[in-house]
Amino acid sequence: MSETPLHPNLPLMLLQTREEVINRFRPILNHFGVTEQQWRILRVLRFRVSMEPKEICETCLFLSPSLAGVLARMEADDLIHKERMESDLRRVNVSVTDKGRALVDTVMPLIRAQYLLIEQHIGRETLGELCAVLDRLGAYDWEAIPSVALPS
């Protein structure tokens, strides 16, 4: 039992694994002209009546300024529709268009098939363990972790 800190490059390791996974899905998304970010939104929005941008940011992990651009391009491509709320003119409702819904219904089965291919190759145990650890970590309140003092 060593007391030595591991100080691994955790962000790099997470990035590496994410890239490996995404690279298996990217050909599918490219084939249909959707970006990975657009897909993050579509796959959630597909099964909702509408979502507010703030909610999309939290669910799909966007910063607000990024989302503004992504939504603008998706609306230009007729994948989504934006509408100001009557009751609060600051807020917006985003909904998927027929074209967007059809796209999800076409792409989703391919994404799931590709995931199964990955699962078959890597093994269900390892992937399940990864998901379990990530789930466990997602439940933590990371904001509560203190920050080191910075020199003036």
Added chain:
Amino acid sequence: MSETPLHPNLPLMLLQTREEVINRFRPILNHFGVTEQQWRILRVLRFRVSMEPKEICETCLFLSPSLAGVLARMEADDLIHKERMESDLRRVNVSVTDKGRALVDTVMPLIRAQYLLIEQHIGRETLGELCAVLDRLGAYDWEAIPSVALPS
């Protein structure tokens, strides 16, 4: 024992965890005016005589066009130095400057201290398990995983 596929959003889960971790380190890097990408390079280059861009791409997970811009800005900030190889004029040697080395020596202890704070809060078991799974996944030959057939 369910046969139902989990079809989790693995890229999103990995992104989420990475963001949580990075967000704990970002104030440190911002304080010293270094980007996360520049830090990925510096922390490796610090302990080498020099590296070729291709090697940096593989080690630090950059695509070549991204790296070109990052290295250009780092050279403008006098953090690194680029030099064409005599023996092969296509290739370049990148080395860290005194300023870059001093920066790493200042920032690295803070990064390690912050990592320990995270470890104390999350628990060594969970973080170690995460690292272990990621290590295991990094050993796979992802390129060998077949791709689903795409409709014409």
Added chain:
DNA sequence: GCGAGATAGTTAACATGTTAGGTATCACCA
């Protein structure tokens, strides 16, 4: 009603990610 502060979303400026394609150089063989 009104005015200070909060909130939702955007714009601006810059750095990086992604894809396609370009340039210079090199290795190798006819």
Added chain:
DNA sequence: TGGTGATACCTAACATGTTAACTATCTCGC
């Protein structure tokens, strides 16, 4: 030796990430 293909790196064009600052609207207490 000369030409063809491979290699290392770069540029271009566009989408996204990050931080700061801005606009419009709302809430609430006075």
